[in-house]
Amino acid sequence: MATIKGRQIVLAARPRGTPRPTDFRLEDVTLREPSEGEVLLATEYLSLDPYMRGRMDDRKSYSPPTPINGVMEGEVIARVEQSRDPRYRAGDRVAARLGWCTHAVSDGSGLTLLDERFTPITTALGVLGMPGLTAYGGLLTIGKPKPGETVVVAAASGPVGSLVGQIAKIKGARAIGIAGGAAKCAYLKDELRFDAAIDHRLPGFAEDLAAACPNGIDVYFELVGGAVWQAVLPLLNEHARVPICGLVAQYNGLESGDRPDRLPAMIGEILSRSLMLRGFIFREFWDQRPAFLHEVGAWISKGQVQFREDIVQGFANAPNAFIGLLEGRNFGKLIVDVERPDRERRGA
Amino acid sequence: MATIKGRQIVLAARPRGTPRPTDFRLEDVTLREPSEGEVLLATEYLSLDPYMRGRMDDRKSYSPPTPINGVMEGEVIARVEQSRDPRYRAGDRVAARLGWCTHAVSDGSGLTLLDERFTPITTALGVLGMPGLTAYGGLLTIGKPKPGETVVVAAASGPVGSLVGQIAKIKGARAIGIAGGAAKCAYLKDELRFDAAIDHRLPGFAEDLAAACPNGIDVYFELVGGAVWQAVLPLLNEHARVPICGLVAQYNGLESGDRPDRLPAMIGEILSRSLMLRGFIFREFWDQRPAFLHEVGAWISKGQVQFREDIVQGFANAPNAFIGLLEGRNFGKLIVDVERPDRERRGA
Numbered sequence: 001m002a003t004i005k006g007r008q009i010v011l012a013a014r015p016r017g018t019p020r021p022t023d024f025r026l027e028d029v030t031l032r033e034p035s036e037g038e039v040l041l042a043t044e045y046l047s048l049d050p051y052m053r054g055r056m057d058d059r060k061s062y063s064p065p066t067p068i069n070g071v072m073e074g075e076v077i078a079r080v081e082q083s084r085d086p087r088y089r090a091g092d093r094v095a096a097r098l099g100w101c102t103h104a105v106s107d108g109s110g111l112t113l114l115d116e117r118f119t120p121i122t123t124a125l126g127v128l129g130m131p132g133l134t135a136y137g138g139l140l141t142i143g144k145p146k147p148g149e150t151v152v153v154a155a156a157s158g159p160v161g162s163l164v165g166q167i168a169k170i171k172g173a174r175a176i177g178i179a180g181g182a183a184k185c186a187y188l189k190d191e192l193r194f195d196a197a198i199d200h201r202l203p204g205f206a207e208d209l210a211a212a213c214p215n216g217i218d219v220y221f222e223l224v225g226g227a228v229w230q231a232v233l234p235l236l237n238e239h240a241r242v243p244i245c246g247l248v249a250q251y252n253g254l255e256s257g258d259r260p261d262r263l264p265a266m267i268g269e270i271l272s273r274s275l276m277l278r279g280f281i282f283r284e285f286w287d288q289r290p291a292f293l294h295e296v297g298a299w300i301s302k303g304q305v306q307f308r309e310d311i312v313q314g315f316a317n318a319p320n321a322f323i324g325l326l327e328g329r330n331f332g333k334l335i336v337d338v339e340r341p342d343r344e345r346r347g348a
Numbered sequence: 349m350a351t352i353k354g355r356q357i358v359l360a361a362r363p364r365g366t367p368r369p370t371d372f373r374l375e376d377v378t379l380r381e382p383s384e385g386e387v388l389l390a391t392e393y394l395s396l397d398p399y400m401r402g403r404m405d406d407r408k409s410y411s412p413p414t415p416i417n418g419v420m421e422g423e424v425i426a427r428v429e430q431s432r433d434p435r436y437r438a439g440d441r442v443a444a445r446l447g448w449c450t451h452a453v454s455d456g457s458g459l460t461l462l463d464e465r466f467t468p469i470t471t472a473l474g475v476l477g478m479p480g481l482t483a484y485g486g487l488l489t490i491g492k493p494k495p496g497e498t499v500v501v502a503a504a505s506g507p508v509g510s511l512v513g514q515i516a517k518i519k520g521a522r523a524i525g526i527a528g529g530a531a532k533c534a535y536l537k538d539e540l541r542f543d544a545a546i547d548h549r550l551p552g553f554a555e556d557l558a559a560a561c562p563n564g565i566d567v568y569f570e571l572v573g574g575a576v577w578q579a580v581l582p583l584l585n586e587h588a589r590v591p592i593c594g595l596v597a598q599y600n601g602l603e604s605g606d607r608p609d610r611l612p613a614m615i616g617e618i619l620s621r622s623l624m625l626r627g628f629i630f631r632e633f634w635d636q637r638p639a640f641l642h643e644v645g646a647w648i649s650k651g652q653v654q655f656r657e658d659i660v661q662g663f664a665n666a667p668n669a670f671i672g673l674l675e676g677r678n679f680g681k682l683i684v685d686v687e688r689p690d691r692e693r694r695g696a
Contacts, residue, residue: 013486017594054620059621060620060623062586062619067461070384075406084378112460150486155659207373222615225612225615226612229615238410244618244619244620246619247612249615249617261608261609261610261611262608262609262610262611262612263609263610263614264573266611267570267573267577267592267595267625268595269627270592270625270626270627271410271592271594271595271627272402272409272410273410273627274410274626274627274629274632275625275626275627276624276625276626276627277615277618277623277625277626278618278622278623278624278625278626279617279618279619279620279622279623279624279625280622284622331369337355
């Protein structure tokens with residue numbers, strides 16, 4: 001039986017705080033050929049997303065943690081190399097949760113055949129993929145912005161935040177983006193036409209945010225937590241909605257435990273202003289996916305929605321790119337182009 | 349022009365922690381006779397409710413604070429003594445937000461004429477009044493219990509909690525009540541037919557609650573906050589709903605600030621289990637009031653809903669009764685029978 005050479009990246013150690021390169025390990029692997037009913041897949045693009053940090057901890061969440069020496073989880077775009085499944089032909093491209101690996105044999109379950117009319121194909125990992133559906137479902141089904149209301153989103157230059165703000169504008173709301181650094185803020189204002197962009201790295205951040213929201217905040221789309229949440233909370237209007245689908249500022253566990261307990265005060269605020277806080281995962285909106293693809297696809301065609309990708313070359317660079325993502329060093333949807341040569345030397 | 353003698357209770361000082369009797373002051377007042385378009389009202393019953401503690405603080409909330417020397421806020425049942433308003437006749441009974449006073453002249457705004465078919469008339473302050481509408485709207489519109497789900501409510505022997513549990517049962521859910529002391533727990537189990545009643549004063553409270561909820565908690569109706577919330581949080585199921593309309597354990601501000609900050613962990617739980625936390629005030633459901641009166645009135649007639657009142661005799665006893673309410677010393681809807689003689693000596 002012929003064999004196929006591939007590579008994969010596994011969780012070598014559970015990180016304490018920010019992951020380090022040594023928490024990952026690149027391995028060569030040998031795959032068997034596909035059996036009847038199976039397909040051989042070659043990864044073209046690997047998506048890197050903040051939620052992956054959560055899977056590296058040994059902590060109960062909406063999904064089980066990745067085991068030590070287990071392949072890092074993640075969604076990819078893969079090309080069918082060989083098919084013994086009548087549903088797929090060689091050359092088809094699929095989205096799949098293969099994890100951080102260059103090749104895989106699949107029985108076809110969990111594969112989503114991609115529509116090649118949507119270009120570039122990488123949009124299936126971003127604006128037309130999981131991040132896009134997160135923004136679309138969370139904003140429209142939970143946030144429900146009304147014309148004239150103020151919508152605030154953090155991590156606003158990322159794939160979720162940038163779509164949240166652009167949909168808010170399409171629905172007639174004011175969109176205020178929070179991002180780190182002048183370049184990202186300029187992009188939000190000048191290219192995505194947000195009504196304001198606030199740099200959370202500047203010392204006057206909370207005051208700047210308040211000044212940009214003279215009528216308070218009606219929807220806060222929570223992706224980051226931490227200091228941004230503290231600046232947003234006093235500005236939330238009565239009956240404000242807070243979809244919560246990410247807490248990247250907390251993922252590395254660097255929040256101090258030395259300050260007073262803010263929990264009673266926050267629940268008091270929820271009561272006194274009739275706030276709604278609602279956690280969610282994009283899967284909840286999976287049945288909206290056809291409408292989402294249709295509607296967001298049309299907005300892209302008409303130029304009403306723009307998107308930005310940050311593509312890293314070479315599979316072996318995934319760990320460093322992921323560490324940078326957690327520190328806000330990427331700019332746009334972070335994707336690894338797996339088939340390009342690694343720019344950096346691979347580990348032994 | 350003739351004058352009318354009355355009494356009122358004002359906020360003498362802002363309490364620190366639990367209110368003391370000296371934070372209130374009983375005053376004699378003289379009212380003028382009603383002018384054209386006005387009515388003279390005599391208070392029969394004064395409702396005492398936990399939210400009043402919030403108005404005693406100088407803190408922004410859904411309503412402005414009571415000023416120092418201002419009459420304590422509250423809802424009453426009053427009898428029309430004299431009417432120069434064609435909408436009311438002497439002898440009519442109304443619900444009104446007159447505050448803690450025995451008499452008032454009103455221009456008729458904010459009065460709700462009571463339907464004397466609902467007896468006793470005091471139900472207009474409890475199961476068929478603000479607490480009842482709080483339970484009905486909050487549970488059915490926000491909590492949305494489904495048959496077979498588990499609904500947990502704290503302060504369960506009180507006017508809101510007891511109705512929450514009974515409506516949950518009517519809707520086919522399991523009802524678990526949390527209350528302080530054996531007598532209240534026995535009442536919940538034996539008379540209101542809750543599926544379980546848990547005494548939050550016992551040392552094994554959190555374990556007892558977990559044992560009573562083998563399938564987790566789908567709806568937690570939050571009235572108390574504090575330690576009860578900490579016991580509930582680990583038991584909440586994915587997509588659990590948490591209507592929040594009271595935090596009596598926090599109202600006196602006695603929560604310690606010395607422990608670690610629990611806020612990041614709680615927001616993490618909201619995300620990882622797709623929880624919904626939603627603050628509300630009964631006014632949000634005011635347009636449901638006709639349906640509420642019709643439906644709950646029918647449940648009472650059929651014996652499907654029971655209620656319990658704790659009636660204190662004498663206007664001057666309102667402050668002590670209110671202090672007891674915040675400490676859980678009442679048992680049932682706390683109401684002051686204003687026209688009965690004060691059992692205790694009135695202050696000078």
